[in-house]
Amino acid sequence: MEMGLANGVTSASIQNYLDHWLLYGQLSLGLAILLSLMLMLLLPLRRGTFDRLRAFRRDEQASASLEFLLVFFPLLVLVLAVWQLAFMVNAQVHVGYAAYAAARSASTVAFTELDNEAEGVLLNRNEPEAEKWQRIERAAIPGTLAISPGSAESAGKAYLSTQAHGMLGDGPAPNFDSIDFGSLPGQIGALTIHRPGMILSGSRLRRAAVKALYAQAATRVLINGRDSRGNLADGNTANGPYDLSSSDTLSVTVEYDFWLHVPYAGRMMYIAFGGSELTSGITEPTLTLRSTVVTPTWPQLVAY
């Protein structure tokens, strides 16, 4: 099998970052305050006018605390940014795995003949008796499940954020507080990616179910630029069965709406990595991570 990994995360866009009014304003304000303090403390001041200020400048009491404050906040921002970045890299690793799993599934499932789907043909998922797309998407879920929010509150926020960015339909968010466990058996078990054994009870089950539900909503699989509902990568929509029978290779892309949950740093990363306009009220945005795997159709061996 020949599989190549293509990282879909775009490079940072400094221009995008600076252009954004919110962060630009915050940055300007912080810079102005910093400069004012430096001017106040370092410039020679006139006698009499600023005696008290001079005394303050020469006073070394609490200088350590001041130095701490000066260093701490930039360092905190840096730590948060690195924290968020690490989670993004971690998520990208998982999205890559999801793409691998989806590609492996697609290379076998797509060219199987099922009762209602001919060899090489996939029915759109919303059509009755469609099975292949379900299997392919189900294969991708274990990869993204581990990086999905596990609490109902977080998942709700993440879902709303993703929805606000237009990546999900306008329908009501699923109720993460009350999940029908029976509908998510496979995805729950898939937590075994990171954990031993099966998790089928207690708080782990609830967390797993929440993760599964969000992962299902936030994960999209595209094969040669078309997803399970007929949406094309160029924004158009295709109707009817998807005929891949003449394809030599499958380019399988997994897109996942990753929730940037680290305060402030999440927004920073969102803009840095080319996210669209932030929606009002969304403080923890979601960023679409994607990974593509190219695989030959139906890996096979000839026996002689």
Add this chain to the structure above:
Amino acid sequence: MASALDRLHYDDSAQVSFLAVAAAVCFVALLAMVMNSNDIVRERMRVQEVADVTALSAATWQARGLNMISMINVLNSKILSMTVLVNSLNKTLPIVVTVAEVQETAFQACSAVPFVGPFCAVMATIVTVQKNVIKVMESVIEKIATITACKKAAWTIMEGLQSAAEGVRQTFPSIATVSAVAIASENGASFGVALNGGLITGSPTTALQLPVTSDGYETSDFCSAMNDGGPGYVMEGYDNNQGPVRLGKKIWDIVFIPFFNLLPHPIFYGFYSFYMAQLGCTPDAQAEDNKSKTQFYDLPTCRKYNASATWRLFFSRTNWVTAGDWDADDFVAWTSLNDNSSSGGLSQEEQDKFGDLGQYGEDVPAAEPQPELSRGPGYQALVTESPLLQVNAACTEGNSGSGYPLLNEAGTSQICGSSFGQCRWLNSHPKFTRYSGTHSRNPSGLDAERTGIYFLSETRESGIFIENDEEITRYRYTIYVWALSSSGEKVLEGDDLEEYVQDQTNGSASTEASNSNDSADSESCRNRIQPLLIDKGDNPENRMRYIAMVYTDIHPPFWSNLFNEPPARVTAYAQAQVYNKLSEDMFTQDWRARLEHSNLLESALSSDQGLSLPGSEAGIAEGILGSVNNH
């Protein structure tokens, strides 16, 4: 002590270093998290690929075995073709020589006759040359013919090849399994094994052999390959639809053209037809055979056969039941004998075989047609789902293969097998009654068409049973299930249906099999030459599959515990299928192996074919398997 604390309190040296260390620890932890995820994901991908390779390896061994057996079948059909051609020639050439000698004598005699003498002299010379050439041919063919005699080289080779094929059949699955273990180990798995799909959903004993058999197949099964060839004969010199015997005959037709005056063609055709007939390969016999055959569905294996049949006892079953337990709901389809709109092609004698259920009064619904059914010609034909009598047969038409939909009592579809073990279905015969439409047992309307296959006659005896110190009268019902596919006059060959009838009735069925062609050559070697063909009897589709299960013990670094409880073992499984790209027969050497979506364990868990779990647990297990397996 207080002064030391004070010093520490006022000591502001290295305070920034403290922050740097704290930040560094944080960074290292995040880095470890990413490394940890990467390690686990990479290990999962690696183990999955080991599983893939293991499954493919095992399936490839099976494909190799099937290719070898196909090659042997092709070789045997070529050798068999050679024996037909050589023996035909061996009989033909002496006669042609005799004809040549007669002509030679005649031409020599007439060479003295005026006017025609020169012509006769020339012809006498030509015939003499022809005779000499034919004699040379004869001497060569005669020597070759000796090796085609019974127990001589050709037959010994064929028997040897057959033994070799049998050896391949018996050993290659074991080689596949052992090889799979080795492949998994070589690729770094702690343990990995590939199991044949038949072990999960079928009989373990048959799963330990390649899914081919010679049972039920005869020398005549080589006929099609010898005459028409097939995809497996795609090689230089073989046109499409031209097997070795037909090609050989064509060559001799051309070779004999210069000798046409000696009449070699009709003589050769006669012997050729004779020897082909000995193998059961005469065109007329085959055409007649095909004409008499009908489609025969074996539901447990979901395979369709061509079979010949006559009225015969398919099987019988006896149960003691109370009269009240036998009611209309035992049967889903009835047609009345009193419906005389059409005889359905049955004679009165045939109709009488099934008696009149009306004699049992109210206990048995004598003539209770389901109004939803559009009934066919009038005779008692039924599909019964009686749980007491356990004669289950509910089939829809239009599909074949493992996904064959059946209907249970709830009207939902099921997969063939299990409780339908007694179900046999004859179809596509003009004398069958075919039922269309929905019926009361199938509110969802899924039932597109049913075919009457069971014909009931029964006897009843009463008996006294003691239950809870009470006497209960029960009746001993015997259901005789008759299958109809012909007028009853057609004598059958031993075919699939015959075997199944024998199996079902433990030999008690009235069978009339005979094979005059075979009997004519019963003592010859030919009866010992049988091709190994696809075993249709025991779960052949799943026996073409291998499931590989692989795990690797991993030793995650200490920091993994910081983030979660790391798995001690990574497990994956994969499924590979053996398939034939050209034609799935045992004369086509194009068997290959490919990965496929792993549905075997899932279907085993979710249906009653093999493993069984309660519904919810089966669903969970199915989902888990599906997700962990990346398909």
